[in-house]
Amino acid sequence: MFLxxxxxxLGYNATLVTFGxxxxxxxxxxxxxxxxxxxxxxxxDAISHATLPGVAxxxxxxxxxxxxxxNLPGLLLGSAISAALGLFAVQWxxxxxxxTEDAAIGAVxxxxxxxxxxxxxxxxxMSSGRQxxxxxxxxxxxxxxxxxxALLIAGGGALALILVAIFRRPMMMxxxxxxxxxxxxxxxDRTDLIMMGLVMGVTVIGxxxxxxxxxxxxxxxxxxAARFWSDRADRVVVIAGGLGGLSAWIxxxxxxxAPNLPTGPIIVLTAFAIFTASxxxxxxxxxxxxxxxxxxxxxxVHIRQGLVSLAQGQPIYExxxxxxxxxxxxxRADGVPTPDGVARASRVxxxxxxxxxxxxxxxxxxxxxxxxxxxxxxDVLTPDQIAELDTRIGGPRGVTP
Amino acid sequence: xxxxxxVPLSLTPLIIGCLAAVACALPGNFLILRRQALxxxxxxxxxLPGIVVAFLLTGAISATAMMLxxxxxxxxxxxxxxxxxxxGRIEAGAAMGVVxxxxxxxxxxxxxxxxxxxxxxxxxxxxxxxLESLIxxxxxxxxSLLEIDALKxxxxxxxxxxxxxxxxxxxLAVFWRPLAISTFDEGFxxxxxxxxxxxxxxxxxxxxxxxxxxFDAVGSIIVIAMFICPxxxxxxxxxxxxxQIAWSVGFALASAIVGFVLAGYGxxxxxxxxxxxxxxxxxxxxxxILAITAVAGPRRRAVT
Numbered sequence: 001m002f003l004x005x006x007x008x009x010l011g012y013n014a015t016l017v018t019f020g021x022x023x024x025x026x027x028x029x030x031x032x033x034x035x036x037x038x039x040x041x042x043x044x045d046a047i048s049h050a051t052l053p054g055v056a057x058x059x060x061x062x063x064x065x066x067x068x069x070x071n072l073p074g075l076l077l078g079s080a081i082s083a084a085l086g087l088f089a090v091q092w093x094x095x096x097x098x099x100t101e102d103a104a105i106g107a108v109x110x111x112x113x114x115x116x117x118x119x120x121x122x123x124x125x126m127s128s129g130r131q132x133x134x135x136x137x138x139x140x141x142x143x144x145x146x147x148x149x150a151l152l153i154a155g156g157g158a159l160a161l162i163l164v165a166i167f168r169r170p171m172m173m174x175x176x177x178x179x180x181x182x183x184x185x186x187x188x189d190r191t192d193l194i195m196m197g198l199v200m201g202v203t204v205i206g207x208x209x210x211x212x213x214x215x216x217x218x219x220x221x222x223x224x225a226a227r228f229w230s231d232r233a234d235r236v237v238v239i240a241g242g243l244g245g246l247s248a249w250i251x252x253x254x255x256x257x258a259p260n261l262p263t264g265p266i267i268v269l270t271a272f273a274i275f276t277a278s279x280x281x282x283x284x285x286x287x288x289x290x291x292x293x294x295x296x297x298x299x300x301v302h303i304r305q306g307l308v309s310l311a312q313g314q315p316i317y318e319x320x321x322x323x324x325x326x327x328x329x330x331x332r333a334d335g336v337p338t339p340d341g342v343a344r345a346s347r348v349x350x351x352x353x354x355x356x357x358x359x360x361x362x363x364x365x366x367x368x369x370x371x372x373x374x375x376x377x378x379d380v381l382t383p384d385q386i387a388e389l390d391t392r393i394g395g396p397r398g399v400t401p
Numbered sequence: 402x403x404x405x406x407x408v409p410l411s412l413t414p415l416i417i418g419c420l421a422a423v424a425c426a427l428p429g430n431f432l433i434l435r436r437q438a439l440x441x442x443x444x445x446x447x448x449l450p451g452i453v454v455a456f457l458l459t460g461a462i463s464a465t466a467m468m469l470x471x472x473x474x475x476x477x478x479x480x481x482x483x484x485x486x487x488x489g490r491i492e493a494g495a496a497m498g499v500v501x502x503x504x505x506x507x508x509x510x511x512x513x514x515x516x517x518x519x520x521x522x523x524x525x526x527x528x529x530x531x532l533e534s535l536i537x538x539x540x541x542x543x544x545s546l547l548e549i550d551a552l553k554x555x556x557x558x559x560x561x562x563x564x565x566x567x568x569x570x571x572x573l574a575v576f577w578r579p580l581a582i583s584t585f586d587e588g589f590x591x592x593x594x595x596x597x598x599x600x601x602x603x604x605x606x607x608x609x610x611x612x613x614x615x616f617d618a619v620g621s622i623i624v625i626a627m628f629i630c631p632x633x634x635x636x637x638x639x640x641x642x643x644x645q646i647a648w649s650v651g652f653a654l655a656s657a658i659v660g661f662v663l664a665g666y667g668x669x670x671x672x673x674x675x676x677x678x679x680x681x682x683x684x685x686x687x688x689x690i691l692a693i694t695a696v697a698g699p700r701r702r703a704v705t
Contacts, residue, residue: 039492039494039495040494041492041494042442042494042495042497045439045498093695096695097698097702097703098636098700098702099433099633099636100433100436100438102436102439102494103433103436103629103633103636105439105442106442106625106628106629107626107629107630107633107691109442110442110625110629110630110684110688111626111630111684111685111687111688111691112688113681113684114623114626114681114682114684114687115681115684115688117528117529118677118678118681118682118685120681121677121678121681135525138528139509213505213528214505216498216502217503217506220502221498221502221503223495224485224489224495224496227491260513261510261513262513264509265505265506265507265509265513266506268502268506269503269507272502275499275503279485279489285489285490287488287489
């Protein structure tokens, strides 16, 4: 059942919903990356909670005017308007008063949400409100979604992606170096507005599937997970899109199998599992690879320093150094070098001496800057340069009478 | 309105609402000043999985287990946020966003998957609370306040939140100086030999305590409103910490009372028939107070 859902074999509607969710996930991951680079990830939390009163008011207005209150485009329009108001309130509070941005975010999200709850209870008392199903907007539900709704969500996700592709350069520059962006003629306020507009758009189209409490997770978690996979911003954006799409795809498929469970939490937990795997095992900055690098570096330093001591006939007191040298077959337990160790030690000492000479020569300044106590000079200088250094050091000289 | 109607139906929810608002606003002052306002946001979200797990482990809604579960969840969340921040080298806001959304999602799913039909625990309740249902049926009028038998019928949430308010006030009084010093100048506090990490963690645990007790009555999102709005409004009124806390308590009480009355009787005044969500209205009123201070508060401008 789950596999069938995963590969779009559960009927036309379920397929469209899963497809729409995947597009939404990609759009959210990509858009969220810029928010993450700009260090404003949690602004999206205020935006998403601020949609609730808009949804409720749109419902009330549509019912009062005699339309069907559950019309999705109408509800989304209302949510967009109140999200914009919430965003404006955050900006105003943090720029015009002494409140910090985090306090402004918390205040806006809780007040808007509280007001939305008041409106929801009003709707419950309206005659047509009993089966409004607006609770689905809190935690997301794909059950009973209309064909047109799924189409709207898929279309919205695609549109957001196109807009990101168009505006990616100014947004990237504004995220990393606002001063430089300004001096290159980019209108910062407008770029920020576009970025926030995109975040708002993704939030609004995600309301139905993920729900307004958790849509923020789809904007935050994939970019943070992607950060472990690369140090390059453009790749992080692409990877975040991929991870976001993957989370939404797997999550929406799982939720097609379990229609009684809210969709949002399933998608978010999938994203979190991907995040955990990325943090642990990603090859660029994952914890596992960092630990291995650290251990190799530590070993390298210990062996190198141990060999330098051996070459100069100094005793070694550090137990770890002796253990590593023994494991490599370079020394015995009492710190006396093996024949192998003697050979390696003299090579290391020669390397150190060459480095010392290179570092005192201004002509080799660039190369000498790469001295870190581990890199061999053969990796930095050409054989000719090394030969030249060796003539300066001089070979072993006989004792002159 | 007569006492015979007001006392059983409105008195206890009103008092519980006030106490919950004060319990959250007190630690909220320090969260605001430490630029950790969103820790309050994170805590109020992770209280849910804490309570659900505590319920699943003990099989009953017991106050101690719930408090413990929520405190453990809050500390777990803080540890995870710090872990992601330090080991993963991720900015604090994003790390927080990852942790609290994932934990909240886990709590919701656990709640939906487990059989909690026998007890009063569901997602809607977790979000908006059930202030209106905390009634005192044994009361017949103001005179019931003096009757031992009637007093036994008071909702247990009242005693719980009252105890938490007392604990928080006591903690605040005892640790006032170290808390204030480390809030305004953490480096200086560290040079004085104050355990700044312990103080910071203690504040988080106290906030979690307030959140879980208030969570019972007003739901998680409204808890955030009380953590942030009254202290933020108070911050725009004064430069002195003591005065700010006094203002915040005043604003919290005002939000709770005005919000409760508007929710219960407001719709009747404008011709409606049913009350609206009291918790939502309290949050709305606190937002209105914040808006007024943001426009007219004497200390609203940023220090230049």
